Structure formats: structure tokens, C-alpha cells
Amino acid sequence: MWKDESLAGKRVLVTAGASGIGLEIARALAEAGARVAVCDVAGDGLERVCAELPGVVAVRADVSKESDVEALFQALDQAFGGLDVLVNNAGVAGPTGGVETLSLADWERTLAVNITGQFLCARAAVPRLRQGRSPSIVNLSSAAGHLGMPGRSAYSASKWAVVGFTKSLALELGADGIRVNTVLPGAVDGPRIRAVIAAKAESLGKPLEEVTRDYTSQAALGRMVTMRDIADMVRFLCSDQAASVHGQEMVVDGLTQALS
Numbered sequence: 001m002w003k004d005e006s007l008a009g010k011r012v013l014v015t016a017g018a019s020g021i022g023l024e025i026a027r028a029l030a031e032a033g034a035r036v037a038v039c040d041v042a043g044d045g046l047e048r049v050c051a052e053l054p055g056v057v058a059v060r061a062d063v064s065k066e067s068d069v070e071a072l073f074q075a076l077d078q079a080f081g082g083l084d085v086l087v088n089n090a091g092v093a094g095p096t097g098g099v100e101t102l103s104l105a106d107w108e109r110t111l112a113v114n115i116t117g118q119f120l121c122a123r124a125a126v127p128r129l130r131q132g133r134s135p136s137i138v139n140l141s142s143a144a145g146h147l148g149m150p151g152r153s154a155y156s157a158s159k160w161a162v163v164g165f166t167k168s169l170a171l172e173l174g175a176d177g178i179r180v181n182t183v184l185p186g187a188v189d190g191p192r193i194r195a196v197i198a199a200k201a202e203s204l205g206k207p208l209e210e211v212t213r214d215y216t217s218q219a220a221l222g223r224m225v226t227m228r229d230i231a232d233m234v235r236f237l238c239s240d241q242a243a244s245v246h247g248q249e250m251v252v253d254g255l256t257q258a259l260s
């Protein structure tokens with residue numbers, strides 16, 4: 001049972017909160033009493049979130065588009081009159097394959113969502129966070145943000161960028177009392193990782209079962225992590241229990257030392 005009450009009434013934005021890890025984060029923060037807003041590109045997903053989490057503010061926005069992000073923060077101003085926590089969760093898996101097979105469009109799209117999206121949201125959020133209550137930013141990176149990942153160079157490059165972005169913001173914003181941290185999940189059980197595994201099996205010409213086994217055995221715990229594991233870490237980082245945790249890379253991966 002979560003005992004900390006510091007999140008009660010806090011105004012939080014979770015990007016890409018209509019499904020997957022973002023939705024689980026939105027649930028965990030709502031359970032802790034936060035006032036939750038989510039954005040996503042998937043309108044049907046947003047409708048489902050509104051049905052599940054009463055009172056959630058749901059805005060359709062692509063985080064890689066400057067005009068969408070501006071409209072998103074205007075909607076937040078109207079709904080909440082400010083912001084206390086930004087969870088930069090949106091991120092796409094990007095292309096799978098050797099570097100010589102990647103298209104420039106796929107490379108640029110991966111960076112546009114995974115790092116430029118975090119920049120655009122942070123840029124809009126910071127002036128609001130300066131007025132907020134024990135404000136913080138949590139950026140989603142990945143185990144691929146501190147390890148290399150063969151066949152996923154666009155994704156890995158974008159997630160290493162998230163770590164550098166987080167460290168830099170932490171140094172910039174610490175004096176203003178805005179904490180900034182990043183979470184590095186390992187393989188998270190769910191639809192997305194299954195799609196990634198299928199793409200990898202196809203790209204390597206290996207059986208699906210073999211690649212699935214590689215993914216589950218790469219963590220010392222011998223299993224994937226859960227979406228709730230990630231949501232719990234994000235909730236901790238946004239809470240006053242983490243009041244002195246700043247500029248950190250919180251790895252939640254069951255100890256993964258190499259990615260297949």
C-alpha cells in the first residue's frame with residue numbers, strides 16, 4: 001500500500017498515456033491522488049482512458065509537433081492552471097535492422113518522438129513548473145540508453161540522448177528546485193516488446209521462440225519487468241520521498257548487462 005500523500009492534488013502530465021507504460025503511470029499517479037492529464041496520438045485510446053480514470057484530462061497531441069505541444073499546454077493551463085510534474089513517456093521503438101538498411105525517414109522519426117518530443121514538452125513545462133508545488137520531470141529512457149543494442153541503433157541513440165538531456169536539465173534546473181530524473185526500463189512485458197521481438201526475429205531470420213528466449217534470459221532475474229514496476233519507480237520519483245533524488249538514472253531492468 002502506497003502511504004506517501006505528497007502526490008495528492010498534484011497536477012501531472014503523462015505523455016503517451018493512452019496505453020502501455022504511460023497508461024500504467026497515469027493509473028499509479030491517479031491512485032496516489034494526483035490530478036492527471038495525458039496526451040497521445042491515438043484518439044480511441046484517449047477515450048478508453050477517460051472511461052477508466054474519471055476526471056483525467058485527455059488531449060490529442062503528437063509530442064514531436066511544436067504546434068501540438070503548444071496547444072497541449074494551453075489545454076493544461078485551462079484545466080489545471082499550471083503543472084507540478086511532467087512525465088516524458090512518449091517514445092517509439094523505431095526501425096529494426098543493420099545500420100546500412102535504415103531509412104533516413106525512420107531514423108529522423110525515432111529521434112523526433114523520443115528526444116525532440118521530450119525537449120518540446122520540457123521547454124513548455126519548465127516555466128509552469130517554476131510556479132509548481134515540489135516540481136519534477138521524469139524522462140523515460142531505456143536500458144538501451146546506457147547499453148548498445150545491435151539492430152536498434154536509432155532507438156538506442158535516442159535513449160542515450162535522453163540521459164544526456166536529463167543530466168543537463170538537472171544541472172540547469174536544480175537551483176530552481178525542479179528535480180529531473182530518468183528511468184531506464186529493461187524489456188517490459190507487453191504488446192510493444194512482443195512486436196519488437198517479432199521484428200528482430202524476422203530481421204535476423206531466427207525462430208520467434210529463440211529470440212523471445214534471448215530477451216527473457218538477458219536479465220539476471222531471468223524475466224522481463226512489468227509495466228507496474230516502471231510506474232512504481234516513476235511515482236516514487238515524483239513524490240516527496242524522492243526529494244533529494246536528482247539527475248539520476250534509475251535502472252529498472254532486473255540487471256541486464258547486454259542487450260540482444
Ligand SMILES: NC(=O)c1ccc[n+]([C@@H]2O[C@H](COP(=O)([O-])OP(=O)(O)OC[C@H]3O[C@@H](n4cnc5c(N)ncnc54)[C@H](O)[C@@H]3O)[C@@H](O)[C@H]2O)c1
Nearest residue numbers: 016019020021040041042062063089090091142185188192
Ligand atoms: N516496452 C518496453 O519494453 C520499453 C522498454 C524500455 C523503455 N521503454 C520506453 O517506455 C516508454 C513507453 O513505452 P511503451 O512500451 O508503453 O510504448 P508503446 O509503443 O506501447 O506506446 C504507448 C503509446 O504511445 C503513443 N504514441 C506514440 N507516438 C506518440 C507521439 N508522437 N506522441 C504522443 N503519443 C505517442 C501511442 O499511441 C501509444 O498509446 C517509451 O519511451 C519507451 O521507449 C519501453
